[in-house]
Amino acid sequence: MTQPVLTATGISKRFGPVLALRDVAFHVERGEIHALLGINGAGKSTFIKILSGMIQKDTGSIRIAGQEVDLRSPKDSIRAGIATVQQHPELVHDMNGLDNIFLGRESRRPGLFGRVDRKAMQSRAEALLARFSVPLDLAREVGSMAAVEREAVAILQALADDDIKVLILDEPTSTLTDVEREDLFELMNQLRAQGISIIYITHQLEEVFAIADSFSVFRGGTCVARMSVADAKASDVSLATMMLGEAIGDIFPPKADPDSAGxxxxxxxxxxxxxxxxxxxxxxxxxxxxxxxxxxxxxxxxxxxxxxxxxxxxxxxxxxxxxxxxxxxxxxxxxxxIFLVPGDRRTEGLALDRPAVFNVPMANLRRAAGGGWALRGRSVRADSKSLTEQVALHPPSLSTPASGFSGGNQQKIVLAKGLYTQADVYIFVEPTIGVDIGARAKIYGLMRELSETAAVIVISxxxxxxxxxxxxxxxxxxxxxxxxxxxxxxxxxxxxxxxxxxxxx
The missing domain is CATH 3.40.50.300 (P-loop containing nucleotide triphosphate hydrolases)
Structure with a gap:
């Protein structure tokens, strides 16, 4: 039996009183696409951040091709052969594809005196394009590219360093059309064929059976299952049930009586x-x-x-x-x-560096001030606590910056913000992008509850x-x-x- 390209054993991580990961065991074989599944708050993001060198584990060991590695920074992870493409790739939209791929690595010589060698950059880019057969015009500005092209630029950026063994893709299809998703899957198949292992995080469960070879399920901060897709198909396994730990019925609430419209x-x-x-x-x-x-x-x-x-x-x-x-x-x-839950919660719905207690009252400061000139801090905190409990924010922290929550829980903060406005009309745009099946059921249920007192429009x-x-x-x-x-x-x-x-x- 061949040795896994990545093995993690006994991984634990605590944030204050919250045990985010508990004795996680996980491995990925060489040249496989491995889906990482779990509801928001299951520990996936924390585990990926550890593999990416963004945070450090408290206990456990990580091995790459049998060699133990100490990942204390993103540079350490890249040197070890692990590259990550985040859910929202940090690309510079007014720069072209070539400059984005080699941003910060324009010269082979490190330090202040490294000369930008555009000829060498172009040569390296052509080699990447030839290796992975990606139809990209790298002279175009990234801002003018389609979503799947930007995702391809981010992947090439991650693979620009030599000897990348493991590529982590976090929700790469969340903003793609069906056609663009197939284009991305084609690129992923090329990477797999060349021996690169892919850890694929997704909430779109049908994609697991379409592209992955195997999957692991995280629940409650630990890895509760690992299975091949072939075995899951043969056993008619319910991924949703594995993620939630219980059977789930229809995630959509019952429809209204046609005669009850107000x-x-x-x-x-x-x-x-x-x-x-x-x-x-x-x-x-x-x-x-x-x-x-x-x-x-x-x-x-x-x-x-x-x-x-x-x-x-x-x-x-x-x-x-x-x-x-x-x-x-x-x-x-x-x-x-009128309240809008925007399609891009990160740039249009939240102040990411501020906590929930700041974000929730932001759209109704009159209520927060009680008709006066100063915010009523105690009242705002009590209302924010009640609303974040209503939307099931996890972890239930009012002081954690919004950026510290998973995508689904960020969406819940936006929902709590909307509830605080006590609006007459709620417009939801792409309300469940990057949201797991359990959180989607919660959001749909909240929409149904809102419809009892307000007009609710869902655009998707x-x-x-x-x-x-x-x-x-x-x-x-x-x-x-x-x-x-x-x-x-x-x-x-x-x-x-x-x-x-x-x-x-």
């Missing part, structure tokens, strides 16, 4: 914004969830931002509770009772999500609304309308 809260008529969308009209009511499905480029996200006052409207009318409103800024929208490029959670659905295609033939789409008709821009006959 009064209209939000009404939009003839909304148009430059070349992004036009002719958008719909109503959102209490006691129901309205779903809007559209692929990237459909105009869905721009529509949400226009209603929230971020994007300018050329024409159209918006009413909240029968009153005309014309939000020019997010402040205007918040004052009108995931057709199954829109159809699963919504009571009524709309499709958008290339900036225009596709009307359902019967008033309500079935799942296949909704998908067809979003992809083809017309009703399914």
């Amino acid at each position: 009064e209209v809260v939000l009404k939009v008529s003839g909304l148009a914004s430059a070349s992004k969308f036009s002719g958008i009209s719909f109503q959102a009511r209490k006691n129901e969830i309205l779903g809007i499905f559209g692929l990237v480029g459909s105009g869905c996200e721009e529509l949400a931002k226009a209603i929230f006052g971020v994007e300018a409207l050329d024409r159209g009318e918006i009413e909240v509770n029968g009153k005309a409103v014309a939000p020019k800024t997010p402040r205007d929208a918040l004052d009108a009772g 490029s995931d057709c199954d999500e829109v159809f699963g959670v919504a009571d009524r659905t709309i499709a958008m295609h290339k900036g225009r609304q596709v009307e359902p033939g019967s008033g309500v789409f079935n799942r296949d008709a909704l998908l067809f309308a979003g992809i083809m821009g017309e009703r399914k006959q």
Whole structure:
């Protein structure tokens, strides 16, 4: 039997009173794609940070190709042969692909006097492209690239150092379309064929069976299972049950009774914004969830931002509770009772370096100040504690910076922030990107609860999500609304309308 390329034994890590990892045993074979699974808070992120050299383990050992390594910094991990592509790759968008790949490594000679050798950089880049057959124009600015191209640049950046044995990919498909995901899988297969092992973190469980050779499941800070995908298929294993430790039914809450829809809260008529969308009209009511499905480029996200006052409207009318409103800024929208849960929580939804107790009241400072000039610290803390408990934030810390939480728990902080506003209209854009199955069920349940007192709109490029959670659905295609033939789409008709821009006959 060949020796695993990476072996971890007895790995433990404590943060104050929280035991994040407990005696973890884990290994990866050479040239395999190994999925790392677990709900938010299971310990995956902490373990990956240890392998990446970002934090240090308290106990245990890590071996690469049988040799014990001491990973005290990201440089140590790279020298040992471990490279990591984070969920949100730190690329410089106004620099081209070539400069991003070799950022900080423009010269083979270290120190201040190393000369930037662009000819050598170009030669090394061409060798990388030839080795992995990646169709990239590295002269283009990264900001102009598609999401899958940026992911490829980040992977090449990670592999630019010699002798990388293990590549860690953290949620690489979270912002990709289905076509882009297949392109990424093709690149991953090339890496596997060349003997590079991949640790693949994903919450999209269907991807495990599509691309991985094996998987490990983390739960409660330890690795509770390791299995080959072939064995899992043969045994009809439920990955969700393994992750949660219990059987899970339908993650979507029951739909509302069609006859129970309440009064209209939000009404939009003839909304148009430059070349992004036009002719958008719909109503959102209490006691129901309205779903809007559209692929990237459909105009869905721009529509949400226009209603929230971020994007300018050329024409159209918006009413909240029968009153005309014309939000020019997010402040205007918040004052009108509209709250947006944005698609990019990191840059648009949170102050990442500030804790939950700062983020939660941020969109309703009037409530936080109680009508006065100063924030009511004790009241704000009590409200923040109650709301973070309601959304099941884990760990339940009000003082930890938002950046210290997993993606799913960051989303929960945004949800608590929205609940604090006590809005009349809640618009959720791509609400479960990077969120595990257990947290998704919690979020969908919160949406259903919110719909009892407010209008709830879910906008997503995931057709199954829109159809699963919504009571009524709309499709958008290339900036225009596709009307359902019967008033309500079935799942296949909704998908067809979003992809083809017309009703399914």
